[in-house]
Amino acid sequence: MATRGRCWTAGGPLALLALSLCTASTGSAGATFAFVTNQGDNTVSVIDLAAMTVAATIPVGTSPAGVAVSSDGARAYVTSPESRDLHVLDGATFQVLAHRQVGKGPLGVAVSPDGERVYVADWYQDAVYVLETRGLTEVARIPVGDSPSGLAVSPSGDRLYVSERDDDSIAVIDTAQKRVLARVQVGRRPFGLQVDGAGKRLYVANVASNDLSVVDVEALRVTATIPVGSTPYGVAVTPDGTRAFVTNQHANTVSVIDTGSQRVVMEREVGEFPEGIIVGPGGKAIYVANWFSNEMVVLDPDKLEIIGQIPTGESPRAFGVFIAGGT
């Protein structure tokens, strides 16, 4: 039972008090948190998105980098390529529930929409591990291309997309058959990627060619290559799929792409060396981890103005879906 996340509902004069206790507790029902991996100090900053404050700083393995929060927010999965393991955090109490070794360099991580499977990309062994979330038992190990990094699951859960950084390609995995169905060449050194809410388009950030590949996942081909800022890394898409966002590490900016015209409509400075990026639930805000400036910034989704700045631990990566229901 999650004691810290519990909310007593009492009637009468105690109701107000109970409400205030509830919102002050770390894991209150309905609260949404960002799980930001701090690779430089072996912690995860858990940030309360409503209060825009750090709710907890949790020691997690060695140099945590990748993260995936289940769609119901009950679990956060954190990878540490340095110590070659995966940690499971309770989404309400923030306690470490389990951990296990995975491969030689686990980085990219994603959870199936039903929360039953967790996928881990092994940067060194060129494989994707399929684990049951219950018990963390290995179900399959799928060989993929060179240096798999980003992972994205389709909204239906039947496809898993993998960026194969040093092959300049993405792999399309059938999650039922647990095998690669197809490969698509994209730009140079693809890293972060995200699929839109309709599950039709995949956006891939190409670190070395400074552009974003738009992949039609049914036709299995690149339909557009959109120049963005220098050294693009992470990708996010609004729930309705009309806009995509890319962090440009060397430019210290986020590029906003209108997915209809497939053009950059805005580029804004957000802080130093931005990496992980996600559109929050309902598309109300965008969250970015700035690796060099040790913070998570909150951006207004329309004008991209900075509306919040929360200090994190050292060298935040937040590589993956670091907020439940984020896109």
Place this chain on the structure above:
Amino acid sequence: MNSSKLSLLVGLLAASTLAAAHGPTRQKVVTEQQIAAPPEQVWETMGNFQDMSWHPAIVKTEGEGGNTPGAKRVLTLGNGGQIFEQLEKYDGTAHSMFYRIDQVDPKVLPVTNYSSWLSVAPGADGGSTVTWKGAFYRGYPNNDPPPELNDEAAVRAVTGVYKAGLDNLKSLLEQAKP
């Protein structure tokens, strides 16, 4: 090995080191130096991408493209080692530049995927604060690096380069005062 094979190898090496495979954890180094000279004067000494003579380890700077983004330079060290760099951003008014290493032998500097910022800001009493920051991975891209190519070695080497450069810059500028 004949010369065409050698040039092919050099070409492959250049291509492979550009944003090549890297270790699991990017490192950062931030070094600051207070200098008793105005920012304009400090920038005049160290703000030209094509002249790194203010750094005691650099014996020669050769390059092209001036201070325009995309400009290249080759730094030669006293021991003959070379570092190939490219300018990404330059702001002469704000006194800042951002550049990256396109190619370096890890024996010369044990890093990969290195990028760096140099900036000068007003400091105390009309002086300057010079900040040199770097982001990079260790020299050995795979697991279980040898000690001379691990994370600690990379941080130690970059810290040494920054400190030596900024200390020398300070003495150049402070000694030059009348």
